[in-house]
Amino acid sequence: MHEVPPPTSTSTSTSTPAPAPGSSSSAVPAEPLSHGLKQRHLTMLGLGGVIGAGLFVGSGAGIAVAGPAIVVSYLIAGALAMLVMRMLGEMSAAMPASGSFSVHAERALGRWAGFSVGWLYWFLLVVVLAVEATAAAQIAHGWVPGIEPWAWVLLFMVVFTAANLTAVKNFGEFEFWFASLKVGAIVVFLVLGLLAVFGWLPDTDPVGMTNLTGQGGFLPNGWGGVVSGVLTVVFAFGGLEVVTIAAAETDDPARAVGRAVRSAVVRILFFYVGSMLVIVTVLPWTAQQAGLSPYVKVLDAIGVPSAGQIMNIVVFVALLSALNANLYGSSRMIFSLAERGEAPRGLLKVSGGGSRESTGGVPRRAVLASVAFGFVSVLLNLLWPDTVFLYMLNSVGAVLLFVWALIAASQLRLRARLEQEAPEALSLRMWCFPYLTWVTLAGLFGVLLLMLTDEAARPQVLWSAGATALVLLVAVGRQWRERRGSAVADR
Numbered sequence: 320m321h322e323v324p325p326p327t328s329t330s331t332s333t334s335t336p337a338p339a340p341g342s343s344s345s346a347v348p349a350e351p352l353s354h355g356l357k358q359r360h361l362t363m364l365g366l367g368g369v370i371g372a373g374l375f376v377g378s379g380a381g382i383a384v385a386g387p388a389i390v391v392s393y394l395i396a397g398a399l400a401m402l403v404m405r406m407l408g409e410m411s412a413a414m415p416a417s418g419s420f421s422v423h424a425e426r427a428l429g430r431w432a433g434f435s436v437g438w439l440y441w442f443l444l445v446v447v448l449a450v451e452a453t454a455a456a457q458i459a460h461g462w463v464p465g466i467e468p469w470a471w472v473l474l475f476m477v478v479f480t481a482a483n484l485t486a487v488k489n490f491g492e493f494e495f496w497f498a499s500l501k502v503g504a505i506v507v508f509l510v511l512g513l514l515a516v517f518g519w520l521p522d523t524d525p526v527g528m529t530n531l532t533g534q535g536g537f538l539p540n541g542w543g544g545v546v547s548g549v550l551t552v553v554f555a556f557g558g559l560e561v562v563t564i565a566a567a568e569t570d571d572p573a574r575a576v577g578r579a580v581r582s583a584v585v586r587i588l589f590f591y592v593g594s595m596l597v598i599v600t601v602l603p604w605t606a607q608q609a610g611l612s613p614y615v616k617v618l619d620a621i622g623v624p625s626a627g628q629i630m631n632i633v634v635f636v637a638l639l640s641a642l643n644a645n646l647y648g649s650s651r652m653i654f655s656l657a658e659r660g661e662a663p664r665g666l667l668k669v670s671g672g673g674s675r676e677s678t679g680g681v682p683r684r685a686v687l688a689s690v691a692f693g694f695v696s697v698l699l700n701l702l703w704p705d706t707v708f709l710y711m712l713n714s715v716g717a718v719l720l721f722v723w724a725l726i727a728a729s730q731l732r733l734r735a736r737l738e739q740e741a742p743e744a745l746s747l748r749m750w751c752f753p754y755l756t757w758v759t760l761a762g763l764f765g766v767l768l769l770m771l772t773d774e775a776a777r778p779q780v781l782w783s784a785g786a787t788a789l790v791l792l793v794a795v796g797r798q799w800r801e802r803r804g805s806a807v808a809d810r
Contacts, residue, residue, distance in 0.1 A: 353680030360491030363498040365562040365583030370501045371637040373555035380609035385548030386539035387599040392548030397588045400556035402759045406730040408580030411563035413744035415572030418655025419563040427732035431794040443715040444649040449696035455638040497640035504633045512597030515621040557719045561648040577747040654685040714786040716779025
């Protein structure tokens with residue numbers, strides 16, 4: 320959902336730390352947010368959350384560097400995302416909260432971790448929101464040249480802000496239909512692609528395996544190409560995390576998040592890997608170019624009329640879907656930070672007096688705070704896309720990997736604690752614990768190291784590391800001041 324584009328070089332308040340699970344006060348406090356989301360909303364959010372422009376357009380760059388072996392790159396990146404989601408699902412089913420992995424990090428590692436991962440993720444969402452709004456505006460401007468892109472951006476932001484300020488079920492309905500369209504588009508593409516492969520379409524001959532083994536073979540650029548492909552596509556899986564944030568606003572969070580994680584991960588792997596397999600089978604990998612949609616090329620090749628315009632519509636919907644979900648996710652994350660005293664307390668105001676009815680319980684101030692920074696990001700993107708905004712974009716480029724690493728580290732601590740203190744809460748379990756958790760951590764650090772060796776990706780790692788270090792410094796400084804204040808008060 321929140322795919323970062325390919326890298327380009329160029330008042331403090333306190334709160335009581337969250338109790339350990341299983342202790343007498345460990346029960347997750349009741350959220351003042353509404354429970355207006357249904358299981359179908361959460362399931363489609365999980366399915367459609369990562370099916371975005373990164374898949375429909377960005378996958379062309381991966382094919383260009385890996386060739387047919389891009390299928391392997393997607394399998395590796397997808398497996399990494401699947402393991403992270405399983406860990407996150409385990410913790411969210413046991414301890415559902417609107418702050419999801421930020422709350423889990425605080426419980427497992429301390430307040431500094433919850434503060435850091437929460438603010439980093441919020442910053443990631445509101446910056447990428449600007450990319451999505453601007454890209455969607457460019458597509459709309461192509462359809463209606465008389466309306467300037469900035470006006471389209473304003474319209475999108477107003478519409479989705481209004482949707483997020485009202486009942487949460489409006490967000491759920493938007494995402495349900497957006498995701499349905501994206502999933503439907505992928506299914507139709509897979510069916511047409513398979514018909515083309517077997518020569519069952521009019522005026523077509525069976526393709527066979529020629530394009531998988533020709534033009535340099537299945538591994539035209541060797542395993543180095545596969546690794547480069549992983550670096551290109553791994554960020555396209557970002558967005559699944561919002562499912563666990565949204566689960567807190569369902570009637571049965573533990574059951575809802577478990578079902579959503581189980582159903583979404585395998586199906587998403589099917590959509591991603593299946594799509595790539597169809598693309599590199601129908602057309603030679605050398606026909607793909609970075610920046611051009613491989614889906615359009617395939618649809619053109621098999622004779623689908625107006626394929627480019629159809630895919631433009633799908634990408635447009637995908638961008639609006641991501642914008643809507645990022646605004647939702649960022650507002651809930653900053654609301655959760657405020658609940659724990661890590662953000663201004665004024666953001667805790669909810670509509671309907673905290674009612675649990677579907678028409679109330681919306682953190683409107685948190686929504687407005689997130690969209691306000693989103694507007695600032697859009698303005699920076701429009702005015703200085705190659706300077707100020709580029710630095711902001713690079714500063715969040717690798718944040719997703721840092722967030723995933725903290726999720727894994729949190730799960731290591733919380734799983735052991737839960738097994739001792741509240742094993743009945745483990746309705747969804749991580750596979751082969753703790754071995755696969757350690758494998759995931761090693762894989763994430765491996766991707767970061769590979770990005771450091773890549774000239775194009777290096778700025779993202781360095782800028783993101785700098786942003787992370789700054790947030791960590793603030794977190795540690797806050798904790799030090801609070802401890803010092805407590806020590807002085809005790810004298």
